[in-house]
Amino acid sequence: MGSEITVNVDLKGIEKKVSPQAFARGQLALASQMKMDMERFVPKLDGHLRASATFDKGGVTYDTPYARAQFYGSGYTKKASFTFRRYTTSGTGKRWDLRASAIYMSDWERKALEGMGVL
Secondary structure: OOEEEEEOOOOHHHHOOOOHHHHHHHHHHHHHHHHHHHHHHOOOOOOHHHHOEEEEOOEEEEEEOOHHHHHHOEEEOOOOEEEOOOOOOOOOOOOHHHHHHHHHHHHHHHHHHHHHOOO
16 A cells, blocks of 8 residues: 555667567566665665565565655655655665666666567
């Protein structure tokens, strides 16, 4: 229960060149690698947000009530809105997918191709 944040990567160009089974294996390998690489950028106070991460061939999902607010750096209630300014773990913060993709994108591409059996 709670908010669900999903991170997806578009692989439509390669989908035409490999079998559906190989494509699904590549998506799963990519999502697994993304989950591992993004973990160091996910905010960690008690570790619940990091522990809620799951992956499937559709992407990585963080399933806690506050996942959306942490991911975008702000949230709101009926009475007030709020912004996260300080994160207790250094190197973490909002939009961890962008921070991780800037560093690991070439590794993710390689992992997806390996999973598809292209490399």
